[in-house]
Amino acid sequence: MTLAPRVTLTFDNGPDPDVTPQVLDLLRARSLKAWFFVLGKHVATPWGRSLVARTHAEGHRVGNHSYTHEVPLGLDARPDALAREVIATEALLDEVAQRPRCFRPFGGGGALGPHLLRPDVLRHLLDHGYTCALWNSVPRDWEDPIGWPARALDDCARTPHTVLVLHDIAGACLDGLARFLDGAAALGATFTLALPDACAPIVDGVARCDLAPFTAPLPDRNHP
Numbered sequence: 306m307t308l309a310p311r312v313t314l315t316f317d318n319g320p321d322p323d324v325t326p327q328v329l330d331l332l333r334a335r336s337l338k339a340w341f342f343v344l345g346k347h348v349a350t351p352w353g354r355s356l357v358a359r360t361h362a363e364g365h366r367v368g369n370h371s372y373t374h375e376v377p378l379g380l381d382a383r384p385d386a387l388a389r390e391v392i393a394t395e396a397l398l399d400e401v402a403q404r405p406r407c408f409r410p411f412g413g414g415g416a417l418g419p420h421l422l423r424p425d426v427l428r429h430l431l432d433h434g435y436t437c438a439l440w441n442s443v444p445r446d447w448e449d450p451i452g453w454p455a456r457a458l459d460d461c462a463r464t465p466h467t468v469l470v471l472h473d474i475a476g477a478c479l480d481g482l483a484r485f486l487d488g489a490a491a492l493g494a495t496f497t498l499a500l501p502d503a504c505a506p507i508v509d510g511v512a513r514c515d516l517a518p519f520t521a522p523l524p525d526r527n528h529p
């Protein structure tokens with residue numbers, strides 16, 4: 306048991322017109338700040354744009370989590386995946402609010418590994434001052450919308466600084482979120498927007514560790 310564990314809340318795959326406002330209301334009522342890693346395909350809609358504006362205005366951090374979220378980038382063989390997934394999403398976010406650039410790769414069920422990035426994406430993140438935000442707790446809220454808080458609280462109790470991946474989409478974290486936050490408060494947790502070193506391999510465009518474990522070779526489109 307770690308005394309006063311630190312917890313960074315992150316919400317991925319939104320915004321969602323029904324769920325995201327409820328998550329924002331809940332966080333506001335408790336004066337908590339979080340990260341929201343959004344999908345370009347949602348930000349491209351009028352409601353998505355206005356939810357990103359609200360999220361930013363309420364003091365949360367908004368980051369890029371790809372446009373379609375269909376294939377982890379290290380497995381995406383399309384030559385224009387960087388432009389279509391990362392750059393297009395960032396352009397939409399820039400229209401709503403200027404903020405530090407942050408990218409969270411899509412892990413496909415939360416797995417960490419070389420499927421997260423590919424060399425052109427990595428180069429882009431470094432050249433454009435991005436922070437790359439990974440994670441160390443995936444309680445699988447999308448599979449278990451009622452039971453996930455117990456796993457998340459267990460991670461928080463055992464880990465000095467937990468970066469928790471939740472999802473502000475239908476059928477995921479919302480029903481358990483108040484219960485989790487109550488439980489974390491009972492553990493004495495401190496909520497922070499900071500990322501521990503192990504979850505931030507790139508900070509403001511500077512590599513902080515060996516990035517090979519998170520980067521696949523460019524897929525060879527001639528030899529699938």
Ligand SMILES: [Zn+2]
Pocket residue numbers: 317318370374411412
């Ligand atoms: Zn995701």
